[in-house]
Amino acid sequence: MRLDRLEKLNRQIADHGIDCLALVPGANLFYLTGLSFHLGDRPTVALVRPGRPLALVLPALEAPKVDGLPDVQPYLWTDQEGYLPAFERACAELRLVGARIGVEAFTMRVVEAGLLEQCAPECRILPADGLVSALRMRKDPDELQSMRRAADLAQRALSATLEQFRPGMTERELDATLRTSILMTGAEDVSFDPIVSGGPNSANPHARPTDRPVGSGDYLLFDWGVRVDGYFSDITRTFPVGEMEPEMRRIYELVKEANADGREAVRPGVTCGAVDAAARSVIESAGYGDCFTHRTGHGLGLQVHEPPFIVAGNEMVLEPGMTFTIEPGIYLAGRGGVRIEDDVVVTESGAETLTTLRREWAPIG
Numbered sequence: 001m002r003l004d005r006l007e008k009l010n011r012q013i014a015d016h017g018i019d020c021l022a023l024v025p026g027a028n029l030f031y032l033t034g035l036s037f038h039l040g041d042r043p044t045v046a047l048v049r050p051g052r053p054l055a056l057v058l059p060a061l062e063a064p065k066v067d068g069l070p071d072v073q074p075y076l077w078t079d080q081e082g083y084l085p086a087f088e089r090a091c092a093e094l095r096l097v098g099a100r101i102g103v104e105a106f107t108m109r110v111v112e113a114g115l116l117e118q119c120a121p122e123c124r125i126l127p128a129d130g131l132v133s134a135l136r137m138r139k140d141p142d143e144l145q146s147m148r149r150a151a152d153l154a155q156r157a158l159s160a161t162l163e164q165f166r167p168g169m170t171e172r173e174l175d176a177t178l179r180t181s182i183l184m185t186g187a188e189d190v191s192f193d194p195i196v197s198g199g200p201n202s203a204n205p206h207a208r209p210t211d212r213p214v215g216s217g218d219y220l221l222f223d224w225g226v227r228v229d230g231y232f233s234d235i236t237r238t239f240p241v242g243e244m245e246p247e248m249r250r251i252y253e254l255v256k257e258a259n260a261d262g263r264e265a266v267r268p269g270v271t272c273g274a275v276d277a278a279a280r281s282v283i284e285s286a287g288y289g290d291c292f293t294h295r296t297g298h299g300l301g302l303q304v305h306e307p308p309f310i311v312a313g314n315e316m317v318l319e320p321g322m323t324f325t326i327e328p329g330i331y332l333a334g335r336g337g338v339r340i341e342d343d344v345v346v347t348e349s350g351a352e353t354l355t356t357l358r359r360e361w362a363p364i365g
């Protein structure tokens with residue numbers, strides 16, 4: 001249990017105009033309690049009501065995880081009994097009839113929201129995604145240590161993968177090599193299904209690996225990361241294979257410059273939108289603005305995508321401890337694409353880049 005974090009949250013719940021915050025398994029619940037559960041077919045909900053212990057409705061088979069935890073009131077249900085009685089007991093004891101209940105609108109499902117409405121008649125369900133994510137945005141030194149290690153292990157995994165690269169390997173074979181390398185570093189898991197795309201497929205920012213062999217004239221793009229202590233890294237590097245057309249070389253240098261200028265713009269007091277503009281203007285002024293089809297970056301931590309979002313129009317002001325990606329790209333349909341993605345943390349005076357893999361043009365194969 002992170003009682004310091006729960007205390008902060010309790011103060012914010014009152015300020016937010018809600019009576020109670022309902023959380024489902026995921027990053028927010030992990031941040032507050034250190035507990036991980038499945039968001040599966042056995043409904044599990046934590047109810048944070050200021051002035052009371054955290055109420056946790058959970059399947060009885062998960063009881064060992066909460067045994068002896070301070071400030072947790074478990075409401076266990078068994079597969080035989082079903083979950084409705086436990087939700088009824090929790091909602092009655094927390095007096096949630098007619099309460100304003102904040103929920104994670106992007107995560108909570110109809111099943112959990114329906115149980116709350118059924119067991120707390122006349123309650124109002126309100127989106128409150130920002131409550132815990134605001135607390136999570138500024139990372140403490142321990143969290144940053146985990147993120148540094150996540151960056152370090154991801155980089156080692158890529159180096160091991162590149163050592164095994166031979167022209168003619170398929171995207172799927174390279175994907176398998178990368179995944180194996182990630183697990184062999186001792187990381188907990190991959191951050192997400194890696195993107196390993198070659199040639200024309202690299203022009204698709206969210207490509208899936210195919211059986212196409214990667215050969216001369218192709219870009220080979222890796223977008224991958226690992227999880228350490230629950231924290232993610234998210235990196236992209238793009239490698240030319242053999243001989244490349246001059247324009248393909250040119251877009252590489254532009255993306256590299258946009259990445260550098262984006263990272264250079266990061267410091268306390270600057271808006272997220274200004275960081276996006278710093279990276280984007282390099283690509284726009286070279287005439288490739290239409291080929292940079294996504295935001296410059298996203299917050300990174302216990303989730304791969306979390307606030308702050310580095311996107312045009314976002315007036316959120318950067319503060320020390322915030323962690324996010326800088327990942328400009330240029331995608332030429334039918335030919336190939338380049339993306340260079342780094343993970344940064346805002347410091348007191350500027351920024352530190354957690355990812356250190358070289359970004360220079362580096363032909364392979």
Ligand code: CO
Pocket residue numbers: 223224234235236341
């Ligand atoms: Co990525």
Ligand code: CO
Pocket residue numbers: 234298325327341
């Ligand atoms: Co990313």
